[in-house]
Amino acid sequence: MGEASPxxxxxxxGREVIKKCTGLQAKPDEKxxxxxxxxxxxxxxxxxxxxxxxIPARYLNxxxxxxxxxxxxxxxxxxxxxxVKPGDIIVADKNFGCGSSREHAPIAIKASGVSxxxxxxxxxxxxxxxxxMGLPILESDEVVDSSEEGDILEVNMDxxxxxxxxxxxxxxxxxxxxxxQELIRAGGLMESIKKKGVI
Amino acid sequence: MRPMTITEKILARHAGAKEVIPGxxxxxxxxxxxxxxxxxxxxxxxxxKAGAKKVFNRNKVVLVPxxxxxxxxxxxxxxxxxxxxxxxxxxxxxxxEGGDVGVEHALLPEKGIVGPxxxxxxxxxxxxxxxxxxxxxxxxGSTDLAYAMITGELWFKVPESIKFIFxxxxxxxxxxxxxxxxxxxDIGVDGALYRAMEFTGRAIDNLSIESRMAMCNMAIxxxxxxxxxxxxxxxxxxxxxxxxxxxxxxxxxxxxxxxEIREYDCREIEPKVAxxxxxxxxxxxxxxxxxxxxxxxxxxxxxxxxxDLEVAARVLKGKKTAPYVRLIVIPATPLVYKQAMDKGYxxxxxxxxxxxxxxxxxxxxxxxxxxxxxxxxxxxTTNRNFVGRMGDAKSEVYLANPAVAxxxxxxxxxxxxxxxxxxx
Numbered sequence: 001m002g003e004a005s006p007x008x009x010x011x012x013x014g015r016e017v018i019k020k021c022t023g024l025q026a027k028p029d030e031k032x033x034x035x036x037x038x039x040x041x042x043x044x045x046x047x048x049x050x051x052x053x054x055i056p057a058r059y060l061n062x063x064x065x066x067x068x069x070x071x072x073x074x075x076x077x078x079x080x081x082x083x084v085k086p087g088d089i090i091v092a093d094k095n096f097g098c099g100s101s102r103e104h105a106p107i108a109i110k111a112s113g114v115s116x117x118x119x120x121x122x123x124x125x126x127x128x129x130x131x132x133m134g135l136p137i138l139e140s141d142e143v144v145d146s147s148e149e150g151d152i153l154e155v156n157m158d159x160x161x162x163x164x165x166x167x168x169x170x171x172x173x174x175x176x177x178x179x180x181q182e183l184i185r186a187g188g189l190m191e192s193i194k195k196k197g198v199i
Numbered sequence: 200m201r202p203m204t205i206t207e208k209i210l211a212r213h214a215g216a217k218e219v220i221p222g223x224x225x226x227x228x229x230x231x232x233x234x235x236x237x238x239x240x241x242x243x244x245x246x247x248k249a250g251a252k253k254v255f256n257r258n259k260v261v262l263v264p265x266x267x268x269x270x271x272x273x274x275x276x277x278x279x280x281x282x283x284x285x286x287x288x289x290x291x292x293x294x295x296e297g298g299d300v301g302v303e304h305a306l307l308p309e310k311g312i313v314g315p316x317x318x319x320x321x322x323x324x325x326x327x328x329x330x331x332x333x334x335x336x337x338x339x340g341s342t343d344l345a346y347a348m349i350t351g352e353l354w355f356k357v358p359e360s361i362k363f364i365f366x367x368x369x370x371x372x373x374x375x376x377x378x379x380x381x382x383x384x385d386i387g388v389d390g391a392l393y394r395a396m397e398f399t400g401r402a403i404d405n406l407s408i409e410s411r412m413a414m415c416n417m418a419i420x421x422x423x424x425x426x427x428x429x430x431x432x433x434x435x436x437x438x439x440x441x442x443x444x445x446x447x448x449x450x451x452x453x454x455x456x457x458x459e460i461r462e463y464d465c466r467e468i469e470p471k472v473a474x475x476x477x478x479x480x481x482x483x484x485x486x487x488x489x490x491x492x493x494x495x496x497x498x499x500x501x502x503x504x505x506x507d508l509e510v511a512a513r514v515l516k517g518k519k520t521a522p523y524v525r526l527i528v529i530p531a532t533p534l535v536y537k538q539a540m541d542k543g544y545x546x547x548x549x550x551x552x553x554x555x556x557x558x559x560x561x562x563x564x565x566x567x568x569x570x571x572x573x574x575x576x577x578x579x580t581t582n583r584n585f586v587g588r589m590g591d592a593k594s595e596v597y598l599a600n601p602a603v604a605x606x607x608x609x610x611x612x613x614x615x616x617x618x619x620x621x622x623x
Contacts, residue, residue: 048388048477052585056592057564060237061267061274063244075592095389098422099585100564101324103241103340124393124424125324129340179224179354189346190249196350 036136036157038115039165040087044149045076047093051100051126055108063104065111072108086113089155091147093119097126106135116155118162118173120144131180132189138162138173146171202452204360205429206395209335209449213318221359221458229259230334230444231313232347233321235303236264240281241341242322246348254289255351261293261312262286263303266560268296271567301532301558304328304416304500308408309532311441315430315448320347325500325582327418331411332438333430333448335395338419358424359458360395360451365402367465372616374510375410376502376580376600378402379417380471381463384481392422394458397451402465403428408437409506413600416501417582420478472578472613473598476586484603484615494577495520495608496589497601498529498556499563502580505535507601512544514605514616515551521611526553527569533558551608565589571596578607 053076055068062068073080090096090109096119097105106129109117116136130137136157143162147153151166160173176184186192201218203211211218214225234242239262246254254260262282267275279296286294293312295301304325307313315333319326322344329336339353347353365378378398383390396418403411411428418426429450430438438446472487474480497503497511508530520526528548530536536558539545548555561568563581571577571590577597579589584596599607602616609619 050583050585052564052583052588056587057237057266057566060564061272061278063241063278075587095392095422098388099324099419099583101322101326101338101340102237103322103342104237107241121389121392123389123422125338125340128343132340132342189342190245193249193251193346193349 038087038089038136038155038157040089040115040153041085042089042091042147042149042151042153043080043084044147045090045092048095048098049076049092050098051102051105054097054105055102057100060102060104063107065107068104068108069111072112081112084112084114087115088113089153090114090117091119091144092117093144094121096122098123101125101129103129103133106130106133110135116157118143118155131183134188138176140171140173143171143173202454202456204395204397204451204455204457205333205427205449206335206360206397206425207357207455209316209318210355210357212316219357221357223357224354225357226352226354227318228352229320229347230317231259231261231307231319232344233261233263233303233307233319233323233326234282234341234344235266235323236268236275236279236282237266238322238341238344240278242344242348243281243285245342245345249345249349251349254291254348257290258292259351260289260291260348261307262291263295263300263306265300265303265558266564267566268300268559269557298533301535302500302503302560304412305504305531305535308332308412309441309534311438311443314438314442314444314446315434316446320344320353324419325416327423327425328412328416328500330415330418330425330427331408332434333428335425335427337425358393358395360397361391361459361461362397362399362457364460364462365398365400365465366462367402368405369402369465370469372470372600372602373465373468374600375406375413377468377471378465379414380473380478380481380598381468383417383421383478384471384473385461386421388420388477388479389422391418394423396421396423396426398426398428404431407506408433409504412504413501417478420582470600470603470615472603473584475584475595475597478582478584478598484599484613487613490597490613491576492524492578492607492612493575494525494527494569494571495604496527496529496562496569496577496579496581497604498527498531499560499579499581500531501582502601503529503531503535505538507580508535508539508544509542511601511605512547514602514619515609516547518551518609518619520552520608524608524611525569526551526608527556527562528553529556529559529561529568531558562589578604578613580604
């Protein structure tokens, strides 16, 4: 982990934490070997894509990722799960993932092969869930407005650089909040428990 | 000291801090951590994967298999068994099944498991319901639940608050459901994203606990982190005979800061309907003409409480549902079921041609007990009308209060209760 402080450093109260967090710089995670780069085809969706469209509740009688992936986006685009290729990127308008708290939604997206989701904004529980279970997400109005279905994007999660290869455009995503970067670096929320010495 | 909102005060208290300000990241103690048959299996899997042996407090981890129960198929039964086995293993005091289980967000306040001043997290987005009795409560995911089950804590970003002031008295047939639909129609499905919605004003002061729950329940439909109403005499009357732990009333300081303040005149608010496929597509019932329906669902964590069934019974008394309209009534808890039966509402419902379901979330999320075919249309007292929410992706859900739902069942189309109940 190098000098990156364990997340319990951030699990303090009050503004000290904010200062501490904002003092951090986004650094490539050693574990990821700076490999949080994706290249894939854009699947474009509109605004307010709710979790029922990401994974309809009728399939929630299982939490098996492969099973959930088969039905990802089914009510929005019936053939999505058979068309999507590993590395592809979902690009959506505002409030992506609104509705239910089901973690099955980011699980289904990730298991379908999608490498990351870029949206103008995310609903809060979906946002939390994505970080907790490891689905990379980024926010950018410009990328959403300028990308079309089928465009090829290159995304560097560590720097927030996004290139639309098809159109020859470059963008910078809104930075991931330092606290969330800490969480990712620690290996996710559950990994951080071990460092707290609770278990 | 800095003036704080009720939300900030509860969060500060649970973080062991004197004060917090919006944007602060805190690690706070949770009073109750809740999961259901959809979300808890993943949490329990994470719990075991992390090597945890015991929950932080067996009285504070609550498991309610309510979504696909009574078990709708083999896979659902398997999911529920994960909860059951875990509850037995961990000796959880709050685990419910069979004739004891109800819709979680009706059950927990009714049993006094959650109370004013609590910090509650639940792996269900409608956990925000408990703001109605003055708790900070918010929906999280399964991994968050696993973390809280082990540690008794969770991280939060202190939200900004929006104050909604409802002036005046409610019009006839208007309930908390209409106030919140009106609000979501005004601000949109992400109008309160990441923020706390605080409901105040004369109309709220006079609102029943049931109506307050319907309002806070749907805060998530505006993207909010939580909804809250400062506890008062009405809250006290509700909680003092139920609370299983000491509770504390908090209220916002007069000088507390809000990111936004919105005011509504309740004289202008009529019974509402949210048209497919978003809760923000609201209209006055009187504006919605000739929308024929196939099904009506009265129930859910939004409107499945005794007051909701009482209103429905008042509209349905001596009436029949229209031909080819299925009316499904789902009392939200065993107690509501018993009370509705004792008060004679079941006779009214049955004579009207309704089917009465055991407590379940069932059709609200397209699980079971009333699924729509392609091309079918329902009026429901539930909280979401997303594409495919109650069944086929080509079906439609219109959200309304129980009076409008009952009147619509009688007319076979979306109808105002005044069309069915004679004016006195």
